[in-house]
Amino acid sequence: MDKDRLDAFLRQIRLEERAINPEIQNRMSGSMIHFAEDLRLHGQTSRLIRLSTHGRFQPTPPHSHDYIEVMYLYDGSVTHHWDNGQATLTKGDFFFIPPGMPHWTDTCGAGDIAVNLILSTGLFDGGMAAARWLGEWYAECRKGNGQPLLLHTGMSAARDTVCRMMQEAFDPDGFSGEVVEQLFPVLLLDIRRGSDGLREMKERNVLYGVVRYIESRYRTVTLAETAAHFGYTPGYLSARMKRELGQSFSEFRQSFCMAQAALLLRESELPVTEVASQSGFTNMTHFYRLFDRAFHQTPADYRASAQRSAKHQGLDKM
Structure with a gap:
């Protein structure tokens, strides 16, 4: 899958999106949903990282999960909400969501294209080395002090790396999971290098x-x-x-x-x-x-x- 095919894949309207009733009620008024890590990672080539496209044309209801979710905005915009705040993501943004934190999103239009990276907490249990800044953020999350982390990277090297991960995940062969895991540490370093939110850290380090x-x-x-x-x-x-x-x-x-x-x-x-x-x-x-x-x-x-x-x-x- 080259970059043009990836772009077409991400922009296509999927069957489940076509089936959405335009009169559907806002599901955010329903009960909160919790996703377990084993449910979302079951059957994936990589046992540590999974990528999935974010659904459009209806809001996502309040939900939480055992794993770390990272939303990458490929194009357009999307607004995230949580109990004490909200953030609007634009093209090139990464949004890190702590485990266990209830959150929801507004409706995305056809041009609002987001990809979710589902990260197993096993990343921090010896399964894979992770960058120090992410480890420190996760440590605060485990203490109950974690907050969402919005990082603006624009058209930096991080975009090229995450797109390569998408090419592997959405057009996989038997080795794609291992390639994704090899690229993940590179992505973290590219985020660190390209993010305005980590600029002060970069200058110190x-x-x-x-x-x-x-x-x-x-x-x-x-x-x-x-x-x-x-x-x-x-x-x-x-x-x-x-x-x-x-x-x-x-x-x-x-x-x-x-x-x-x-x-x-x-x-x-x-x-x-x-x-x-x-x-x-x-x-x-x-x-x-x-x-x-x-x-x-x-x-x-x-x-x-x-x-x-x-x-x-x-x-x-x-």
Whole structure:
């Protein structure tokens, strides 16, 4: 699924939306609904992250859930309400909703396109490293002090990353869940870099510059080079990244490079050696070992499976 197909997919009117009675009453007057994490994550390829489109043409009733919900505004606008406030999201905004907090939305029109990221609390139980700022927000939520978090990112790198996650989630193959999980830490860092709401944090934290340095040189960058550039010892820099970002230098770079490799295998005919090279790997044995660890399959088998999946999906749509 390329960007044009993703855009068409998100804008199409779905059967369940066509079936909505225009005379339907506002359901916000009904009883509050609570969604359990197991219900919403059951059967998904990723056990930690799920993406779904937000329904339009009627308001959502008051509800809460055990998981963290993140709404991304792809286009248009939508207004969220909770007991002591409201917020209107516009294109490029991310809205983080704490577990257990009752909330509801106004009616979305055809051009108001939102995607929900359902995050399992297992992200914070050793299932996946998460950025420090999100971990601190979640810790406050667990203490009962959590508030919704609205972050404005506009047309930043975060949009490209979340769209890549959508391409995987809405046109999946057997490896899409793992690719989504590989991209999630990158998304958190892109949000941190592009968000007005976190600008003060970025200015205080020199690691913002470190992350930008790594991402712009990911094919050849080394820990020693990066540490020297910022005036740190390699050991201190990697330990600080692990503490504040949830990933060491090598873990962050490998996650980013693996996501690049998976994308090239699916969307190009480049030889595996060239895919590895363009993704920042010079040692093929090391590349194969890391790829197998991430996707439990060789690059060639991954590409073949992705091509078969794309072919079958194409036949289904004929």
